[in-house]
Amino acid sequence: MDSLNSVVLAVIGIAMMIAGYFLYSKFLAKKVYKLNAQFKTPSHEFNDGVDFVPTNRYVLWGHHFTSVAGAAPIVGPAVAVIWGWLPAFIWVVLGTIFIAGMHDLGALWSSQRNKGQSIGTLSGRYIGPRGRNLFLVVVFLLLLMVVCAFGVVISGLLVSQPGSVIPVWGALLVALVVGQLIYRFKMNLLVVTIGGVAALYGLIILGDQFPVELPDQVLGLNPEGQWIILLFIYAAIASLLPVWVLLQPRDYINGIQLFIGLAILYGAVMIATPTVIAPAYNEATPEGTPSLVPLLFVTIACGAISGFHGTVATGTTSKQLDRETDAKFVGYFGAIGEGLLALGAIIATTAGYQTLAEWQEVYSEFNDDPVNNFVEGGGALVNMGLGIPESLSATILATMAVLFAATTMDTGVRLMRFVVQEVGELAKLRINIYAATAIAVTIAAALTFSQGADGSGGMLIWPLFGTTNQLLAALTMGIITVMLIRKGRPFLPVLIPMVFVLVMSLYAALVQVTGFYEDGNWLLFTLNVIILVAGTWVLVESIIAMLTARKQEKEPEDDVLLTEEQKLPS
Structure with a gap:
């Protein structure tokens, strides 16, 4: 199996995920979540033109998909192949079909059945106020990790791939125009899409020809630090704008761009038919590489299952769902998109090298520059298969990675603002959106620059992301x-994956906390203990709530329905 042709991996993986969408998601939608196209969603009930906005399902899919994707479905698989391509492949494919799609669809359903409330607020209703408070701690720490780390990842890519600068920032102007054309001028979505994508790829070609580099020093900041400051300013502004102005159109165009990028990558694989030179199971992992079990299941999060998806689904996406039945396409197919990206990352980082020795040289250390490994390996594949110069190929893939990370970063800031406001409500304080955003960005910036002007502090608590996210x-x-259970619905399709993910994440957290203690890393040790205690407490509360719900009378179905006038055109 060590000399497997990459086409076999691509075909099997894609076929299984497509089958999952057409078969398993249909079962979930009809039998488990019982989606109702006539149900009046929160976007119609509370339509305010800012956060609650009924949205075309294709546009909303773009927002959800790119917000949850970020760099994680690239980073996780690009790191995990150090154990061999087979474990990563199995976890990505089966995780996407049976866990990620179910989780994302279920989170959307649960929120829009509760007036678009966030997962933190839902925890208060369904597992009690203590559970809610602890849940908010876990959510805030997770969002802080994402915002800080993605700022560092993006700045690093903008420095190492200067050809991506023009398309990355130019994409914002494209998105602003697309938003106006869709919402103010009511132009045909297909026409706007073609124009927006053409403009974006024109910027990619332009950027490859005219790379942009920042000065070596500005006010004591190196280029990485300068980019991080600009990214935080952008994320703060973007998180305050009405979703239709920038967030929706930017994410939609980025989503289309990703699928084109994936088509280019998979097309190159089909034409070049490169051999997967990495071992199926790597028995010669470098010194310091942790054990496959349980670390595989927290290293690959996005692309198999990710708790961050639930915060996005319940924080922003559920407030824009036009019809309840759109949740199947937006949530489950959004997870399929992530799975395809993760599968592409596996292929790029195992078949994008000429020899096993070359691959082993790149993977001589655990968790060493995974995004760049994807960009370089994928660029080589695209060059082999389609003849696109490696420089341009790398610019395309780097732009794709940066745009996704940027969309996740500003969505993360928006969600942090929601959490700050929720905490304010618990403390009987009314915090407006500007103050909440300022608090969120200030905390993130303080952590990012806590270790120096290069922003390296942004990665300080990132080692906790995998376990926190899966928990x-x-x-x-x-x-x-x-x-x-309260509604008398089938619950085993959710409960069984929950138990598996819970066991693996708690196991991994215990392994990590032991390592932090032995290394004397008291910051990560303390935070990990806090997360473990909070997560375990919420788990106990959840079990009690499940047992109580089994004994209670079943809840009646909601009957608030949409009128024909409220529905958007399909």
Whole structure:
């Protein structure tokens, strides 16, 4: 199996994910979540033109998909192949079909059935006020990790791939124009899409020809630090704008761009038919590489299952859902998109090298520059298959990675603002959106620059992301399970994956906390203990809520329906 042709991996993986969408998501939508096209969603009930906006499902899919994707479905698989391509492949494909799609669809359903409330607020309703408070701690720490780390990742890519600067920032202007054309001028979505994507790829070609580099020093900041400051300013402004102005159109165009990028990558694989030179199972991992179990299941999060998806689904996406039945396409197919990206990352980082020795040289150390490994390996594949120069190929893939990370970063700031406001409500304080955003960005910036002007502090607590993220996913599935039990619905399709993810994330957290203690890393040790205690407490509360729900009378179905005038055109 070590000399497998990459085409086999691509075909099997894609076929299984497509089958999952057409078969398993249909079962979930009809039998488990019982989606109702006539149900009046929060976007219609609370339409305010800012956060609650009924949205075309294709546009909303673009927002959801790119907001949850970020760099994680590239980073996780690009790191995990150090154990071999087979474990990563199995976890990505099966995780996408049976866990990620179910989780994302379920989170959307649970929120829009509760007036678009966030997963933190839902935890208060379904597992109690203590659970809510602890849940908010976990959510805020997760968002802080994402915002800080993605700022560092993006700045690093903008410095190492200067050809991506023009398309990355030019994409914002494209998105602003697209938003105006769709919402103010009501132009045909297909025409706007073609124009927007053409403009974006024109910027990619332009950027490859005219790379942009920042000065070596400005006010004591190196280029990485300068980019991080600009990114925080952008994220703050973007998080305050009405979703239709920038967030929706930018994410939609980025989503289309990703699928074109994936088509280029997979097309190159089909034409070049490169051999997967990495071992199926790597028995010669470098010194310092942790054990496959349980670390594989927290290293690959986005692309298999991610708790961050639940915060996005319940924080922003559920407020824009036009019809409840759109949740199947937006949520489950959004997870399929992530799975395809993760599969592409596996192929790029295992078949994008000429020899096993070359691959082993790149993977001589655990967790060493995974995004750049994807960009370089994928660029080589695209060059082999389609003849596109490696420089331009790398610019295309780097732009794709940066745009996704940027969309996740500003969505993360928006969600942090929601959490700050929720905490304010608990403390009987009314915090407006500007103050909440300022608090969120200030905390993130303080952490990012806590270790120096290069922004390296942004990665300080990132080692906790994998376990925290998966623990949050398990807790989210716990809330969904309680809802299903209360409604008398089938709940095993949610409960079984929840138990698996919970066991693996707690196991990984215990392994990590032991390592932090032995290394004397007291910051990460303390935070990890806090997360473990909070997660375990919420778990206990969830189990009690499940047992109580089994004994209670079943809740009646909601009957608030949409009028024909309220529905958007399909």
